[in-house]
Amino acid sequence: MNLPAPGSSPIRVRFAPSPTGMFHVGGARSALFNWAVAKRAGGTFVLRIEDTDAARNKPEWTSGILTAMASLGMHAEDPTFEGPYFQSANASLHTEAAQRLYTQGAAYYCDCTREDVAARTANAQTGYDGHCRERGLAYAAGRALRFRTPDEGETQVIDLIRGNPTFLNAVLEDFVIARGDGSAVFLLANVVDDISMRITHVIRGEEHLPNTPKQQLMWRALGVEPPTWAHLPVIVNERRQKLSKRRDKVALEDFLADGILPDAMVNYLMLLGWSPGNDEEILPFETLIERFDIAGVNSASAFFDVKKLTSFNGEYIRAMSTQEFIKACGPWLVAPHAPWTPEQFDEAAFAAIAPHAQSRLALLSDITNNVDFLFLDAPVDDAASWDKAMKEPAPALLADVRTALAGLETWQAEPLKELVTEVGAAHGLKLGKAQAPVRVATTGRTVGLPLFESLEVLGRERALTRIDAALTKLSA
């Protein structure tokens, strides 16, 4: 393991995800909070991949984590970013530490089987009963190493978020720190890694809080003062259960693939469990970092509200320049998202219509349906829209519009609007009603981008062809 030179930076926070093949939004928030703490304090952000189960780990999972973090602005190129390190690379240090604890008398070997323990402790309130504590067993294959927890006193955890929870040492069982084959378990490995990387702040999910007193005991047994902890509240679904990848949508990449902008995601995630102050919520990441205080993070679990995320996204979309917006739409203008071919796509037409789309989208992925009428040979066939718009007096109106359109001098939004207004009036219809059949005939849908701007971009020829097709369909 490639360790940093000592004394290089005052604060070192570590983010330690396990590679699972997907980057969870909860993990993303945790990474962001770690990152913010490191940045804010001018310290170092250390990324350590907990690849303990190397057999099940796949290299692409690790790169997936790196890619996901980079998409949110946490780049390995950043001078305050250190790593990634791999837990598996530190294995020899882990077993050394276990050895040391045994030599010191802080740990002892135990040959009890799970069944033995269960039979003896059936009615007890704590787990392991300390059966082998004083037996003086030496190491032998199959014997686990247990940490000798104190019988009295209490262990106080210094936690920036939840005050300082204290645990009675008496209820801490003598937990296993190394398996029968000599390898260290996660609990110990973590402590050894954090010590060897000189971590000063551990910010992680609250599911680790009950482990913390055990880890603190090990830090001290290893001769090092424990770090400062911060246990983040979990993120829950609408049923108040911890977000699970089996039942909930939690993959960061899924949200990005749906057209959530990374900046919007970062902004939203930073506000889950924390608030930058009284008023504004939409703030650039730099400002959020400036105001961030891990001690101000709430201790209650928070619901991941996709609606609010989406609303933020809409604001971010509207804040972009037209050029940025056009660029951001890129992925949704080609297959598999778009139903048209590259040959059918018209860059200039898209650029012309883009500003009208930008002001009304909440999700980038919605761009496809909004502009498909420009690139498909015929408007989409939407029966509901057709039935709604093509009632009487639509046929007669459409025929009149068609005739007038053919003779229109300048094919531009303003004159087009005047024309439909006039024809509509002749049929006793306000523009709101009169535009509907024209819209459905040319775009296929009852709702969409501003009609006359759309027609302008569509062009006279295609507009007339489509209206003719609609008239034919109506008379059939």
Added chain:
RNA sequence: GCCCCGUUCGUCUAGCGGCCUAGGACGCCGGCCUUUCACGCCGGUAGCACGGGUUCGAAUCCCGUACGGGGUACCA
């Protein structure tokens, strides 16, 4: 069972003993604007889990209760 954590509008939160007639944001509802749908603007709805204390005064401090969550593996 045992241990730990939590509880302010539906949701995310502000609040850290008087500024609270509890503020903002998302959602929802209504209105304006309007070529549909949106955007934008204006307005509205709705909350301190419950019960005891402490205090001149409590959403804020303490103790219970209830309800939620997490942990309790030779998993991570």
